[in-house]
Amino acid sequence: MKVSAQEEYGLRCLLQLAPLGEGEYLTLTQIAEREGISTANAGKLLWILNKAGLVSSIRGTKGGYRLARSAAEIHLDEIIKVLDEDVLASHCNSYTGILDACIHTGNCGIRPVIVGLHDVVRRAMAGITLAQLLGTESNVETTLHQINSLSRETAHRRA
Amino acid sequence: MKVSAQEEYGLRCLLQLAPLGEGEYLTLTQIAEREGISTANAGKLLWILNKAGLVSSIRGTKGGYRLARSAAEIHLDEIIKVLDEDVLASHCNSYTGILDACIHTGNCGIRPVIVGLHDVVRRAMAGITLAQLLGTESNVETTLHQINSLSRETAHRRA
DNA sequence: TCTAATCTTGACTAAAAAGTAAGGTATCCG
DNA sequence: CGGATACCTTACTTTTTAGTCAAGATTAGA
Numbered sequence: 001m002k003v004s005a006q007e008e009y010g011l012r013c014l015l016q017l018a019p020l021g022e023g024e025y026l027t028l029t030q031i032a033e034r035e036g037i038s039t040a041n042a043g044k045l046l047w048i049l050n051k052a053g054l055v056s057s058i059r060g061t062k063g064g065y066r067l068a069r070s071a072a073e074i075h076l077d078e079i080i081k082v083l084d085e086d087v088l089a090s091h092c093n094s095y096t097g098i099l100d101a102c103i104h105t106g107n108c109g110i111r112p113v114i115v116g117l118h119d120v121v122r123r124a125m126a127g128i129t130l131a132q133l134l135g136t137e138s139n140v141e142t143t144l145h146q147i148n149s150l151s152r153e154t155a156h157r158r159a
Numbered sequence: 160m161k162v163s164a165q166e167e168y169g170l171r172c173l174l175q176l177a178p179l180g181e182g183e184y185l186t187l188t189q190i191a192e193r194e195g196i197s198t199a200n201a202g203k204l205l206w207i208l209n210k211a212g213l214v215s216s217i218r219g220t221k222g223g224y225r226l227a228r229s230a231a232e233i234h235l236d237e238i239i240k241v242l243d244e245d246v247l248a249s250h251c252n253s254y255t256g257i258l259d260a261c262i263h264t265g266n267c268g269i270r271p272v273i274v275g276l277h278d279v280v281r282r283a284m285a286g287i288t289l290a291q292l293l294g295t296e297s298n299v300e301t302t303l304h305q306i307n308s309l310s311r312e313t314a315h316r317r318a
Numbered sequence: 319t320c321t322a323a324t325c326t327t328g329a330c331t332a333a334a335a336a337g338t339a340a341g342g343t344a345t346c347c348g
Numbered sequence: 349c350g351g352a353t354a355c356c357t358t359a360c361t362t363t364t365t366a367g368t369c370a371a372g373a374t375t376a377g378a
Contacts, residue, residue, distance in 0.1 A: 061377070110171060219353065
């Protein structure tokens, strides 16, 4: 399993916009430089995020990008879905409902694994917001604990 | 996030070998036909699994492949690691220790997310064996419940 | 209005993953 | 021994993903 480059850098761009105050904007150049990617590449990512309603933009001099909503209202699962097919996709997208494309339809040995993992990942991501990712460096342990707790709570609720 | 084709079909191949009895073998042709992939493709996957010690093979007439160990002793996390880089890889492999390749070293906003997700996925996979995936169709719910339970138990143990 | 700064968009190029082809090697069996 | 079967290995082709380029459109301010 792999986190795609688009998911990773899209998330990084959002993370740069998250701490901005009211009326503040970052330009493509600023965002790209901080992440070490080209402005062309950053532009493509931000356009995807813009189209999906996660960021808003202003053109022209003094223009730039900002979050379309509060960082506390943007959850990780939504971000990942916007930047890629789903929080967890497979070659044989059994769980999306597109069953026709799969020759194993009706007797697929790995379907339960993929459905299960998809659920675990989705629930973990749904419990994390952009705002929670803001701190620096030392919050690795905090976030990890948070993801694990979330996983536990949701499992309890289902039981 | 995506499950690669190699991971998916490699797992499917193992799942075919899992129910074989002592001294039984499946040939490349048999495996490939059941999965709807070419023998060349199946051969590549089985070679990877063989090299990693998950399956063993016999050449010549009456030859074929079988599991190198009992299906109950092969866990999902090991399978996925063999078929791909890790249970969860990212463009910026912060969690693998290869920190130099990342310009965000020391101040990486998304590192906690990736480390956390990596842990959630690894624990879920470590709790599933090939033997548990053997049944057909109707065990989707069983496996899903199993993954969730595992997630819960492990979280408790850590707390 | 003119100009510089900035986002927008589609087409192009490069890199990685997936899949294919072909010749090599080992084993069985007559 | 010799042919048939089946795995082993490397190199190649195709497809997908990632990244780049360049021309267009919009806004602020002089």
